[in-house]
Amino acid sequence: MINVLFAAKPERWVTYESPLHNALDAAGITAHLSQDIPAQDVDYIVYAPNSDLQDFTPYTRAKAVLNLWAGVEKITGNETLKIPLARMVDPGLTSGMVEWVTGHVMRYHLGMDAHIVNPAQKWITKAPPLAREREVVIFGLGALGTACAQMLLGLGFRVTGWSRSPKDVAGVTCLHGNKGLDEALSRAEIAVTLLPDTPATTDLFNTETLAKMPRGAFIINPGRGPLIDDDALIGALDTGHIAHATLDVFRIEPLPQDHPFWAHPQVTVTPHIAAETRAITASESIVENIRRGEAGEAYINLVDRSLGY
Structure with a gap:
């Protein structure tokens, strides 16, 4: 069983819970998706930089952080993040x-x-x-x-x-x-x-x-x-x-x-409306990286933290 932690504000969970479950099912991936998983049991973190999770040190088993946003400037400088970080390309x-x-x-x-x-x-x-x-x-x-x-x-x-x-x-x-x-x-x-x-x-x-x-x-x-x-x-x-x-x-x-x-x-x-992440297509992008991680393939849309994007 793959454990996927959803680390974002509660309103995001309401939007993404069903699309993520559907994308996991469509990919044939059996996973436990939740907002509450013990840190030591987490395999992947679906993440919004404004979430309460700011210290990644306890997540010793986690393989990657999969950002919900295209922008990663608020997380690239986090010194506790040692695992791959993928930005959202939806x-x-x-x-x-x-x-x-x-x-x-x-x-x-x-x-x-x-x-x-x-x-x-x-x-x-x-x-x-x-x-x-x-x-x-x-x-x-x-x-x-x-x-x-x-x-x-x-x-x-x-x-x-x-x-x-x-x-x-x-x-x-x-x-x-x-x-x-x-x-x-x-x-x-x-x-x-x-x-x-x-x-x-x-x-x-x-x-x-x-x-x-x-x-x-x-x-x-x-x-x-x-x-x-x-x-x-x-x-x-x-x-x-x-x-x-x-x-x-x-x-x-x-x-x-x-x-x-x-x-x-x-x-x-204009009030920051040029583009908005769509939950269905974004969930498919996130699940594709989970599939790649489990298959030993290269992640897509990886962030080069030395460049900041």
Whole structure:
């Protein structure tokens, strides 16, 4: 019997109990799944970083921690965690992110805001360029960034991707490292930020880097709040160097009511809805790693804790 501990808030258990049981049954895995298993008997930990479990030392038999979230920044630095950690890569989450990003890229590309909000009732006759005339830069070429890049390619956009380490995505101009960052910024008529939250990416978009983007560029951030220096972005918006920003993630959530983003005419705030983990497809991903662990196969979506993602 495999013992699987569900270490997350009670409301998550309500959502995941049935999907996890169903996924285990479908995989032919006999397991005891519970929120309450003696630490020394646990084989796998299904985990949310905001759970009460913060000390992994007593879990001497555990083989892996399987994160419920795509973000792992709140657990990678836990020095008591010595076993493999897998982040959540959920097909349902990926689809949601692709749809949200594509929608906002098209909104900016087509200039839809000017038609949707047009109090002066102006007859705006200027047609937008074709997608092939517009360059979109995806900052972060992980699973989510790659999926978004492929969708935008299919719509005809010129797509560049930037990542910290080298990547190769068919049809995408792939840049990496500090040298590639300047070129990526200079190309970014529309920038989509899907980088992880690490010390190396904190305030990556600051006064200096924002100035390297084309005048009139747009920013879409469904990645992590700390990627952008809030004050620097407001400054770039106020000067018109950045035309508009759509932000789905923030340093503090919910975004405080007195934050200047709410009232800024060149900012669209969305309440962290770009993508959400779906319990059914996420449970299938978790159970696949349990199956791999029991079969002696390599886990998928393992976190490199030296990089933080």
